[in-house]
Amino acid sequence: MSAETLLSLRGLSRSFRVATGFLGAGKRSLLAVDDVCLDVAQGEVLGLVGESGCGKSTLGRLAVGLLRPSAGAALFEGHDLASLKGEGLRRMRRRLQIIFQDPVTSLNPRLTVGSALAEPFIIHGVCTRRQAAAKVSSLLEEVGLGPEHASRYPHQFSGGQRQRIGIARALALRPSLVLADEPVSALDVSIQAQVLNLLMDLRQKLGLTYVFVAHDLAVVRHMADRVAVMYLGGVVDVFAAQDFADPAMHPYTAALLASAPQADPARRPAAPPVLGETPSPLDPPTGCRFHPRCPEAAAICRQKRPALRPVTPRRLCACHFR
Numbered sequence: 001m002s003a004e005t006l007l008s009l010r011g012l013s014r015s016f017r018v019a020t021g022f023l024g025a026g027k028r029s030l031l032a033v034d035d036v037c038l039d040v041a042q043g044e045v046l047g048l049v050g051e052s053g054c055g056k057s058t059l060g061r062l063a064v065g066l067l068r069p070s071a072g073a074a075l076f077e078g079h080d081l082a083s084l085k086g087e088g089l090r091r092m093r094r095r096l097q098i099i100f101q102d103p104v105t106s107l108n109p110r111l112t113v114g115s116a117l118a119e120p121f122i123i124h125g126v127c128t129r130r131q132a133a134a135k136v137s138s139l140l141e142e143v144g145l146g147p148e149h150a151s152r153y154p155h156q157f158s159g160g161q162r163q164r165i166g167i168a169r170a171l172a173l174r175p176s177l178v179l180a181d182e183p184v185s186a187l188d189v190s191i192q193a194q195v196l197n198l199l200m201d202l203r204q205k206l207g208l209t210y211v212f213v214a215h216d217l218a219v220v221r222h223m224a225d226r227v228a229v230m231y232l233g234g235v236v237d238v239f240a241a242q243d244f245a246d247p248a249m250h251p252y253t254a255a256l257l258a259s260a261p262q263a264d265p266a267r268r269p270a271a272p273p274v275l276g277e278t279p280s281p282l283d284p285p286t287g288c289r290f291h292p293r294c295p296e297a298a299a300i301c302r303q304k305r306p307a308l309r310p311v312t313p314r315r316l317c318a319c320h321f322r
């Protein structure tokens with residue numbers, strides 16, 4: 001682990017017991033995240049992308065210690081998040097925060113925004129309720145809202161304003177690492193850019209590190225320093241955001257890019273179409289998880305799972321042919 005590594009994911013896996021069969025009579029294990037190894041540097045924005053259900057949110061929650069791994073570990077500054085207890089865990093919780101997709105459900109409708117924003121200060125014993133009012137005002141200002149908003153209730157705000165409040169709450173205790181889980185996908189396109197720009201300004205100002213989960217490649221391209229592409233629970237490609245056009249990419253990444261909406265069709269990279277549907281994570285294919293859909297698949301892909309390994313100085317790829 002290098003000196004600047006903030007978070008190190010080591011062989012991280014997480015399975016869930018899910019009901020299957022007639023009226024859910026059977027139970028099976030679903031491997032949502034499968035043996036992920038990844039480092040996140042201090043101050044970095046790591047984008048996590050992939051199709052719905054590939055395990056992005058589960059990996060993000062494991063990374064900030066909100067979920068316990070079934071195997072492997074998430075090391076934050078070298079500390080295994082799953083082994084922390086008591087005061088150590090409390091102290092760590094302040095430093096790891098989440099911005100949720102849906103600002104409406106993450107805010108208590110019965111609390112004024114001022115009370116909701118004061119909660120973290122009071123729960124963590126930072127200050128008294130009276131002193132918290134001044135902190136709430138400066139938090140609101142930090143996210144571009146006036147202090148008069150403190151006395152209002154969540155339903156009195158627009159979607160974009162509510163997400164600003166969600167951001168303020170996540171940043172109240174000055175965390176080091178923030179999981180932003182689809183933070184703009186519930187918002188109108190017209191206000192997505194404002195919220196993304198706010199997140200970038202705050203990153204700069206507060207020296208934040210983000211794990212940024214999104215299904216929208218354009219959003220990730222705008223936000224991330226590095227991108228990790230997930231497929232059926234595994235990370236298959238990791239690259240610097242400026243290398244979106246690198247021909248060494250994984251066939252799945254190429255297909256994702258080719259199918260993404262593009263304002264200028266001439267800029268769309270040529271890639272063969274991905275074949276068929278995503279297989280069920282309850283029954284993942286043998287070998288390379290992507291082989292049934294890969295236009296380049298050969299015999300070895302059915303037999304052997306490719307490891308994620310460096311293929312260029314700036315790229316990790318899990319493909320037998322890269």
Ligand SMILES: Nc1ncnc2c1ncn2[C@@H]1O[C@H](COP(=O)(O)OP(=O)(O)OP(=O)(O)O)[C@@H](O)[C@H]1O
Nearest residue numbers: 016018032051052053054055056057058059215281
């Ligand atoms: N608590 C849970 N119980 C059972 N299965 C779960 C649970 N959480 C996630 N899963 C399953 O794990 C897999 C990965 O889910 P996850 O939400 O991490 O994917 P995702 O890539 O974030 O998807 P989306 O973009 O749709 O949010 C899915 O098959 C999902 O159904």
